[in-house]
Amino acid sequence: MNRLKQAVTDFGWPRIIIFLFVVALFIGAPFVKVRVDSSFTDVFNRFGQNAVLVLALVPMVQAGCGLNFGLPVGIIAGLLGSTLAMEFGLVGWAGFLGAIGLSLPFAVAFGFAYGLLLNKVKGEEMTIAMYVGFSIVTFFAILWLLLPYSSPNMVWGYAGKGLRTTITLEGYWGLILNDFLALRIGENFRFPTGMILFVILLTVLVGFFFRSKTGTAMTAVGSNPDFARAGGVSADRMRLTSVILSTVIGAVGILVYQQSFGFIQIYNAPLFMAFPAVAALLIGGASVNKASMLNVIVGTFLFQSILTMTPSVINSILQTDMSEVIRILISNGMILYALTRKTKVTK
Amino acid sequence: MSKTFDPRKFLADNLVVVIFLVVTAFAVPVSGLSAQFIIQELFTRIGRNAFLVFSLLLPIMAGMGINFGMVLGAMAGEIGLIIAVDWGILGVNGLAFASLVGMPIAVFLGWIAGEVLNRAKGREMVTGYILGFFMDGVYQLVVLYMMGYIIPIRSPAITLSRGYGIRNTLGLDSVRQSLDNLLAVRIGPYVLPLATYMVIGLLCVFIIWFRRTKLGQDMRAIGQDQGVSHSAGISVERTRIIAIMISTVLAMIGQIIFLQNMGNMATYNAHKQTGFFAAAALLVGGASVSKATIPNVFIGVVLLHLMYIVMPRAGAQLFGEAQIGEFFRDALSYAAIAMALVIYAWRKRANAERARAGLRGGEAAAGGVK
């Protein structure tokens, strides 16, 4: 009994409430004539769409850099990759893989600079990361207008220059992962096999990384810096590696997101993209200084289920569109809970 | 302290200000706006924004960093205004009434914010920021779903057609610029909202007085060192909560002053940028995350808003696109906040390391000192 109590405290009551909420949503759905199969299609789509962005947060949490509110740094690298791939006229798999390839050098370079900065501001990473993210997004908004992109599918028709706010991926690599080996069961259920496989692949890769020598050293730096230092691990180096890794996965994450969403969104769109990802990770059971692959999968699934199901289920029960309010309260409430929780070992 | 002028130290201390000055000095002539227009705009904007920026001072004094949770106060002010408009109270009476309605809400929200931030020591800023997001959800719940349903709203003109919830834009005709026009003085070609300035002046006096009170001294002591303050018998947690409460109440009044000047209110968005603008203004004015003074507020409001006035035009002149100027000023403001935070964190670490190096011989407090 005590052990159960302990487990509940460790897990945290907000998560239990959210979990029960999701279960209630799925149970309640048929009673208010919401189709469960099409809901599940949406949930799986959105799960795959967002999981990699959530995964991107893990390395920095593990290395003790806190929640990466500066995820937009990686997202910008991904945007550069996809817009360049489009500019070069790459389509299909060449387009998607080309976008990843083109975004990698940017992601590494940005991550390197971002990591150096975060190493100089230990203890204040999260606030600074947030504002670094805001700065880079707004700074790149200028570049989207000025860079010499010329593909007519991307630039404003009347001016002939400056990227559009949303660029369609139709005819390039829109839905390429979603449609790969996609399973259709019945009328309304469709499983985006390719995307889910890709997510699992990346998760497994990152999981293996954390079992490698570098990975364990990174975790050691995050959980016990003094011990790590005694073991001859350079904390700064490990933190830097984690930030670069986080940024690179973030770049890949936005590319997966885009192909499923069907559009590239630029300018101010990435400004607040870190927050739902952070909320999802925390809902999955992660804390400010500890996160696992399981947290990523569970958290993304739960959070995306809420986002998918509340508009339809809650709205038909309450007869009013409260999904936005529920989303705001759940995601920020979760982050708030994690930030105010007494952490066991820090510093 | 040596008195010799060290240009490198000066630059490091005022990097953000210097960058802003240089950029704005370039942008002002490029924009082609007349000096008279710019100066009038600045007079207006000082009245509109200074009060909000002042609300950040006390938490900084108490060592809690920039209170991004000040948006809670802004929301309280907006609720006050909604009620004042709904009850049809005109002019300055309406503003005062809105403040009276907003006051208990702001005190309550400030208390919550203080409690939350006390549980997040060491990361007050990011927690305050997220708290602002969270409370935005609560605000929507109250204003969009409860007003006109649980909270009675008399006027159908301000509710949505479905019968409950406040419209997206609330016209503030009944109180529009009533404080500004209460004592508008014309000096040469300029109109100065003297009554608003007097309210701001009163606040300055309050802050100067407050610093000398026992409570103000306690706050400064906590800002210096929580451990020492605690052993000196100061109730750290309580004092921190009071700092946040006062900040929230000031933000509430600040938002009312801001909105009366604007003349209408974007019910669900008006507070979203409040924290950002106030923080940017204060930091651009040369304040740091650990030290902010009254002159910082005024310098900051003038500098930040000078840039906000001229940048779109400068962008249009240089690149043929005003949007570039708009993005540029946003980028620069975000970067200013980031830079100020970085400099602060950098210093804190340098000081900590110096302290540790100094103690290393004695080996007394390697782990004990935080």
Added chain:
Amino acid sequence: MSKLDPKAARRWAIRAVLAAVYLALAVILFVTGKGHTILVDNKADPAGAYPALKAAVVSIGRQKPMEFYPGDRDKFVVKGQRHRIRVKPLAPGAQEREVEFRLPLGQDMTLLSISKLMAGAEPWIEVFVAPTVQQMAAERAADDLANPLETFGNTGP
């Protein structure tokens, strides 16, 4: 309950007084700041009991005077309840009339007929409900009747 020590009692007394002052202040602000729209019109009685004024200058309090011709309707926005209206017909030899009146606190709009006032007909001041407000109230009442058991508002747009 234990005996309240005088210090605590005094503190509570001060708090109560402060709360009372706070409330009183809110009430004063409300009463003195409440805005009212006064629609002034100059229309003849359809039954012919009194005529419209040919031409008159009307001012309420210290607001700018307005000219009224037969059939005119215009509005004054005033603050507070007690006001003084001055009607000065522009006919040679006509008597100017100045009357003090009170507006009901809860009403946003009142209709004041200067033709009635000058003719001495009562009531020259009436509560006015704008047609849109009337309509909205009726619609909502009908809506409430149609969906009596609804728990959380009606379906939004």
